[in-house]
Amino acid sequence: MNNFLRRCAFFLVLLAAVLQIRPLYLLAGNRYQNTVKGGEIYRSLKKSQSKTHARILILGDSVGRQLFPTTQPNKGLHSLACNQAIGMPGHYALLENFYKAGNRADTVLLIYHPLSFRNNLDQPYTFHYFIKPFFTAEYRHLWTDDVLDAVHKIPFYWLAHFPPSLTSEWAPPYSPSEPNGEAQKAFLSPLSAAYLQKMIDSTESHGSRLVLIPPPISESRRTEIDSLDPSILENDRLAPLFSTYSDSFIYIPDTEFADGTHLINPTPWRQYFLNHPMLQPHAAP
Numbered sequence: 001m002n003n004f005l006r007r008c009a010f011f012l013v014l015l016a017a018v019l020q021i022r023p024l025y026l027l028a029g030n031r032y033q034n035t036v037k038g039g040e041i042y043r044s045l046k047k048s049q050s051k052t053h054a055r056i057l058i059l060g061d062s063v064g065r066q067l068f069p070t071t072q073p074n075k076g077l078h079s080l081a082c083n084q085a086i087g088m089p090g091h092y093a094l095l096e097n098f099y100k101a102g103n104r105a106d107t108v109l110l111i112y113h114p115l116s117f118r119n120n121l122d123q124p125y126t127f128h129y130f131i132k133p134f135f136t137a138e139y140r141h142l143w144t145d146d147v148l149d150a151v152h153k154i155p156f157y158w159l160a161h162f163p164p165s166l167t168s169e170w171a172p173p174y175s176p177s178e179p180n181g182e183a184q185k186a187f188l189s190p191l192s193a194a195y196l197q198k199m200i201d202s203t204e205s206h207g208s209r210l211v212l213i214p215p216p217i218s219e220s221r222r223t224e225i226d227s228l229d230p231s232i233l234e235n236d237r238l239a240p241l242f243s244t245y246s247d248s249f250i251y252i253p254d255t256e257f258a259d260g261t262h263l264i265n266p267t268p269w270r271q272y273f274l275n276h277p278m279l280q281p282h283a284a285p
Contacts (some may be wrong), residue, residue, distance in 0.1 A: 048097035064111030085129035120189035
């Protein structure tokens with residue numbers, strides 16, 4: 001019996017050691033950041049901490065990243081566009097990293113699909129895309145109580161940085177409760193509204209101009225977007241930022257999209273944004 005227990009104990013210790021080998025290998029040199037979901041987030045984070053002489057900073061969701069990939073060099077642009085799943089708090093963290101690195105920007109361009117603003121860190125993607133890269137001691141000072149509350153609602157959020165979890169694609173099953181009708185129709189989630197105001201304050205304090213531009217939108221999304229309640233945009237701090245946003249919506253045929261959101265061919269639109277009036281040196285904010 002004792003021999004059996006010793007063999008079982010030895011097997012369990014050996015199994016635990018084997019299970020740790022891959023996570024430890026992936027942790028070395030942060031290799032896991034190239035293998036897990038959300039690799040583009042880690043690339044944007046790393047780039048946000050680098051020095052640049054570019055005077056236009058680009059933030060944005062995954063459509064913004066299609067238009068201006070972080071891996072595409074451009075002397076005049078510094079793109080940190082990545083994914084809507086990091087929520088506006090995540091984009092704010094990238095912006096703060098940019099300034100903390102000693103960079104300056106004349107214009108901070110936020111390319112954001114109107115439906116992306118509804119993210120309140122309550123998505124199935126939040127575990128991988130926000131909690132793992134951003135819910136760390138390094139960024140703790142940036143998070144309001146509302147961010148903490150949102151994260152604490154994600155099951156097993158505290159396991160996100162445990163090596164076997166951090167280096168894998170495992171995530172706890174999570175289905176956020178359905179919002180009431182009023183919240184469901186709001187153009188901005190509470191966290192989007194709060195952190196957009198933080199971004200406005202930050203860009204103003206650093207002498208930058210924050211510009212918000214929508215990407216091309218699939219015609220099939222028109223009804224859903226038109227049904228959103230824009231009343232929150234009347235906020236004194238948000239109104240100037242959104243003053244021309246909805247007027248800039250460009251609806252194009254669904255056949256131009258791979259999935260209703262992402263463009264099949266973003267290249268022609270890249271030049272459109274480069275020539276956008278709001279990016280010209282003497283454009284009014």
